[in-house]
Amino acid sequence: MGVVGYVWIEDWSPLDAVWMVVITLTTIGFGEVHPLSPAGRVFTMGLILAGLAIGTYTTGQITAMIVDGGLGNILRARRRRRQMDALDKHTIVVGYGRLGRTIVQELRAAGVPVAVIEQDAALVQEIESAQICPVVVGDGANDDVLGAAGIRRAKGLAVAVSNPAQAVFVTLSARQMNPDMNIVTRVADAEHALKARRAGATSVVSPHQMGGWRMAHGIVRPHASTFLDLATLGSHEDVQFDEFIVGASSTLVDQTLGELMLRDRFQVVVVAIRRKDGTIVPAPGSRVVAQEGDVLIVVGAPSAIRSLAAFVRR
16 A cells, blocks of 8 residues: 555656565665655655554464464464364364273274364373374364374264264265265164165264173173183284275185185184175185175284285285
8 A cells, every 4th residue: 555655646657666675664764765755744644654553463463372372272273273184084083072082092093094073172182192193172063173194185084973963964065075984982772773875874882881781791602702802912922813805806716715825825814704785704614706796804913914915905
């Protein structure tokens, strides 16, 4: 505005006008480029007052942001966005309570990239202080919050919030934004399990029911239960369960388990096959053929599982 004013009122060149504005607003005061007319002096006084006002306001706002922590919040928000933008094919955990914390620990132990959505400021601070994983602050049922967590790029979603109604809303929102992702939802009872499945959950988990089953199996068949516990923990070093999808271009397609010789080559055992139509083939023999769309459920040492994974991806 100052440059335009000097060009229009004093008929100066743009360079002279810019120089006059710079030395005026910075209060350097080298003197007038050319003698000013009365109208030019009035305009210069207005320019000085406006410049002082804007400078004072800007300085006050910056000081307030520093004192109130606003600048820190802005920088943290930018860091969170950068971390989220770097994630791809990750798993989102909604809720970092006792259940969510365990989910995150197991996913990280299994080498799965993970992000958290949490509303509690104390839990968010805990995650960021320990640099556990990227976190988004907000309600997981909000589309903008899910979008900030990269829901459209995510491979899976674990809804671990304790409120059953909120869990259903989160599931519904997530399914609409990503129709193909795997969603596991925490439920309280059979009624909420039905609603969660209708909302789009791939599978549901009731912590109380699962805990009851685990305790009962621990009494009836303690050794088998202990083995399953160890095998399903991603952090265990001796044994691990895993699954591999037989894709159209996979080296496993149309070969029998005997031909693949997975036990001899990789020291892993195929304990079951889930066919494309959902049927389960338990303890498949050497003549069973691996078909496109099958899911091979295998058990072995973690190092053997990694070797098999590298072979399957070729």
